[in-house]
Amino acid sequence: MIFLTEKILKGRIVVRTAKQKELTAFGLELPKNSQVFFALHERNIVGICRCRIEPKRREGIISAIEVSKGFKTKGIGHKLLGKAHAYFEKNGIKRSSVVPDKKPKKFYQKAGYTQLSKKSQRIFRISPKVRRRHKK
Numbered sequence: 001m002i003f004l005t006e007k008i009l010k011g012r013i014v015v016r017t018a019k020q021k022e023l024t025a026f027g028l029e030l031p032k033n034s035q036v037f038f039a040l041h042e043r044n045i046v047g048i049c050r051c052r053i054e055p056k057r058r059e060g061i062i063s064a065i066e067v068s069k070g071f072k073t074k075g076i077g078h079k080l081l082g083k084a085h086a087y088f089e090k091n092g093i094k095r096s097s098v099v100p101d102k103k104p105k106k107f108y109q110k111a112g113y114t115q116l117s118k119k120s121q122r123i124f125r126i127s128p129k130v131r132r133r134h135k136k
Helices: 002-010 020-025 076-090 105-110 128-135
Strands: 013-017 034-041 044-054 059-067 095-098 123-126
Touching: 013 076, 034 076, 044 076, 059 076, 076 095, 105 123
Parallel strands: 059 095
Antiparallel strands: 013 034, 034 044, 044 059, 095 123
């Protein structure tokens, strides 16, 4: 176990946009206004993030962030989340939301998402630029 942890910490994690041929190999289709990001360690996929933009609502939706068991708590999920936020901001989206499972709820809260109400499972995050504008 210690050897595996040391190897993970020494190995470089690369987070990048998934290529269409990779998605096809996994049987995934990329709908319009959607993006998939992979986290790779030594050419192996150890994490994935699926997100999309809802143009009518001007909102980014993160549908899933998954990290392989042996690679959790290494910051990979936050790197994937950062890629999704960059994708949203590049497309002019200032608000993103996620409907997490019960377990990773703390993960999203740590990343700056706040729950609007106890009844609603939807969690929102407003970009720092928008927060500054609201404070003035």
